[in-house]
Amino acid sequence: MDKQVVSFNLNGEAVRVRCDPFSSLLSLLRDRLGLLGTKAGCGRGECGACTVLLDGLAVNACLVPAGKAEGLNVETIENLSRGGSLHPIQEAFVEKGAVQCGFCTPGMVMSAHALLKSDPAPGREEIRKAISGNLCRCSGYVQIEEAIAAAADKLKD
Amino acid sequence: MKYIIAKSLDGALAALQDTGTGRARVVAGATDLFLQEQPDRLIDISRLPELQEVTLEKGLLRVGAAVTHNAASASGLIWEKAAALAEASTLLGSPQIRNIGTLGGNVANAAPAADAAVALAALGAEAVLFDSPGRFYVKPFAGLYAGYNCSRVDSCREILAWFLIRPAGPGQGSAFLRFTARGALSLPLANAAARVTLEKGRLKEVSLVVAPAGPAPSRLKKTEALLLGSNLSGKTWSMAEESASAEVAVRGSALRCSVEYRRRLIGILAGRVLSLAAQRAQRNR
Amino acid sequence: MIRRNIKAGEGKEGFPGARGFYDPEVWAKVTGRARYGIDLALPGMLQGKILRSPHPHALIRNVDLSRARSLPGVRAVLSGTGLGAKPYGIVFDDENPLALDRVRYIGDEVAAVAAVDEQTALEALQMISVEYEPLSAVFDPEEALLKGAVTLHDDFPGNIAWENRINRGEAEAAFKDADLVVEDTYALPSFHPGYIEPISCIAESEKFDGLTLHTALQSPHIVREILAGVLGLSISRVRVISPVMGGGFGGRVYGNLKLYLLAAFLSRAAGAPVKMQLTREEEFTVGRPMVAAMIKMKMALKEDGTFLARQADIITDNGAYSAQAPWVSKTLSERNDSLYHIPSISTRVRLVYTNKVPTGQYRAYGNQLANFACESLIDRAAGKLGMDPLRLRLKNCIGPGDTSVHGLQIKSCALSRCLQDAADAIGWTERKKGRGYGISAAIHAGGSIVFNPDFRGASARARLELDGRVTIVTGEQDYGQGAHGAFALIAARALSRVPGEINIVSRDTILTPFSIGALGMRQTTIGGRAVQLAAEDLLARIRDCAAELAGEEVVPEGGAFRTSSGRLIEPVGIAAFYCAKTSGLALTGEGRYVPEKSDYDQSGYGNIAVTYSFAAHACEVEIDRETGALTVHRFVAVHDSGRIVNLLTARGQVYGGVAQGLGMACSEGYIFEEGRVANPTFSGYRIPTALDLPSIETLFIQTDDPEGPYGAKGLGEIVQVPTPAAVANAVANALGEPVNELPLTAEKISRLLHGWECAD
Ligand SMILES: Cc1cc2nc3c(=O)[nH]c(=O)nc-3n(C[C@H](O)[C@H](O)[C@H](O)COP(=O)(O)OP(=O)(O)OC[C@H]3O[C@@H](n4cnc5c(N)ncnc54)[C@H](O)[C@@H]3O)c2cc1C
């Protein structure tokens, strides 16, 4: 397998990795870089468990060729609670009961993070749209939506 | 294996032509390509500025092939001049797919009911292509399909650069609708797009495209002809529904729906999408 | 206004301390630090992969492993004949870890490989050559029952895996005397639990014939026994350690036994740990969905709406192997009979082998499938009688103190109140034109005492730690449904502590008491009761020890103890005192909750569970009369699950269950083409997205159950039971026509509306 050096910014740090550029960003993050917070539920863009931000936009890491990350900013769930304190979105997820098995949670939080960056006061419909690429089998989404709305309020003040 | 992020269109074309290191292929968002067979080299054209532009020049709307669905759905210019395309891009896939998947990829992947492709077909878009020696061609949309999931765009040699669209002027409007089994993450059971021109409250020009019906987005020419000169009444739309349903040649699948249902659905969507396009045309004075 | 029955002083949020209390694991989950099965790795670990049958039914003539074995990086290659394993199963032994001479469905396991990485393992699979001799296959259970149909298992002639007949009262006479008889046939496809994390495991074969299996299970202790049996190991040498579980819903009670067994065999052969993981496609094609069902049902009523009798002929589609399907079929065929007063019952149920995906279980054990038939037929009867479907139900409801037709002893029950409140909340008396309204009710057993008649309860240990905290050791599992958080609240209540001072230890069969596991809504009821008893036992022992330490009488005071002379003795001091005194032991309390033995008889008559939970769901739908598209606008779920331990997580259970029920009603279900799963992806098997759900209102009617801990009853499974029928009844109401098939796709509704037929 041919390897290629890919350089990008991962959670605020510059990284250079020699890897198969056609393997997925998801496997690069999980298997090579040991960032296991990003989950894998389908490997086909159909569940959203692998959601990370690529230059601020939510994408399915399982469909992004590693080589595509070259020169870009990649943000994963690990970046949100640096230094041990929870991000307001994470706090809201806990407080609103939005976490059950928690497997969809990292992806869900990242989709919420992308939404709140671009729209600090989303309505219920915008929230639903923003997480419509993230499947959750446990929660029926209600408390996740409540959490994202509450996180928007927290981030305002 | 090499993944090359193209810095310029010329550079991308040169990389395609250099076959010394194995087969190369153009890639944009990779949302389709990633799960398909992969060549030796991928030339990523998604960061070429000129392919991400949306401009109105010389009376034509020029939309870059590397424009993502979310960029298209956020573009005021596309909503104003080619609403059907913006609508298709808004409804497709999921937020994650729309953030990275592109219009060019949607077309070059040649899936029978690709949403943006259906809208572009109804809008009468033309495609501007460059081949690896650097020549460029303008092709009508209908000429882009070779068969089921098989494009005439040779992505190993050609780059789809722009779509040229006649912008909606006074009395003109377009719309796109799709029917899915689920609110997101669902390919359409059927979709339809229309573009109309009105004159004195009647249909002067009609373009109606539906899918899936054959390998490419399918223009319903008989229905279009039938509707010319009609007023904008409910009767016209029922006539459109009936005619579209009769005209369209469809296939069924155990997974999605039967032939009968798809035929009905396409009729209903045709009636609705024409009516929506006409409403927009009326508002567009 | 809806009356909410929450007792004063109990707090709106549940048990004392529930407000602001979160299971500590939530922090790990929300930061991405929780470790699930897919995240695990061990040093020197190999990757395992399975070669599967491309044929729905075939004889295996020859399996050649030699080329695969010689591929560099391959560490073990196995076929069925080399294993020497005995057949195994859950109810009966109809499976082998790898097929011996015959494959029975597309996906049947034929050979397995362990290699240094996944790529090499996949390459090795390509190098195994198998000679098959295809046999004719049977996919339709009704065809499988016909004389002359091809037989799947020689031990099961006629393809009947299991069958049961139940007769109570005088059904035949009742039908003769009835004023009204209604009947219909209902069809439901297989449904998959659809947990987002695919099943995976790491098996580590150990020296001296031991095995450690890392995999998340709802019933690790029972799986341990099965594995030990097939692998020929002593039970105490098999240890199951569960990482965090990415969803279970019944699908991980036994998980994928075959995967665990093959990982163990491969690990033994290769002498290294072996990780195996199902792909999403494998989850759908070889995972264990719930049986599909065909339910022919008939009901007899009096003119005034009194239920007289119900008759059912049920066929459940087992697929190629049986797993828990007999139990699912049993619950499916009986449970709904105990929801109302129905004096006579006549039921026949047959579980039938077909050459399709083997089945297992999914939340609520098929109760929801039969509920669709029963509750739809009740609406049909109401229509015929010109009676309000709500009134017809209220007239026949079972109530507290009743014994049902199958002998279930109902202690606490707010069924009629659930129905009434659901109707009020949806606006039953002011139903809008152009919308459809439906209601449905359910009963579900919480804490089975007949799963194993000799082993009915649960136990737990409670230990006072040196830091003064209390650790609860339990074999019951949490997979996000909130069981461990509930245990902390229960223990805290018993000990007059705050829930944050309680540790929960579970997930390791070596450390925890034996448990049947997270099934049949036994966690909170039975498991929680054991925790309560353990905590109470510990409290008594702490008190004795405090008195010994103080040398005088003590009385408890907010988690500590006050001596008669007025000193306060804290748990930390007591723990230290006891540790020193015993040279290292900790004060430990034991709780065993052993429910009374059931009077359950040969005919299956008798009480089957500790408690029964009840629910009523109602909804408002709209149908696009052109396309047939269904929109559920509003949904109300009213539940009697006794005292609510934690309102936040209880609401979460209801929302999630309703969402799954709506998936069944509207969009989910297996689609087969000649035995092949046609929709083995999340885009083809359509579980709801955030854009597919209505607003959901939850209400709890809090009864005080004498058996559950502090009056609490089970909630986790019943949440899904009445949902599909409520939607179906609303659709039937909107259409003015009955519906008898799920899911209610736009195409099906369009066909009902416009009466067109399908040619292909
Ligand atoms: C979960 C999921 C849901 C989806 N839902 C939908 C949906 O609802 N509707 C829908 O229509 N599609 C859907 N898609 C398909 C896909 O996302 C879209 O078709 C998308 O627009 C493809 O764009 P891309 O940039 O990712 O293409 P790529 O994958 O990058 O490319 C696709 C093909 O086009 C070629 N190509 C790309 N750009 C060019 C170019 N400029 N010149 C020449 N050749 C080029 C590539 O070589 C390749 O053959 C879905 C996909 C997924 C994974």
Ligand code: FES
């Ligand atoms: S794992 Fe990437 S979308 Fe499911």
Ligand code: FES
């Ligand atoms: S919390 Fe389990 S899948 Fe979302």
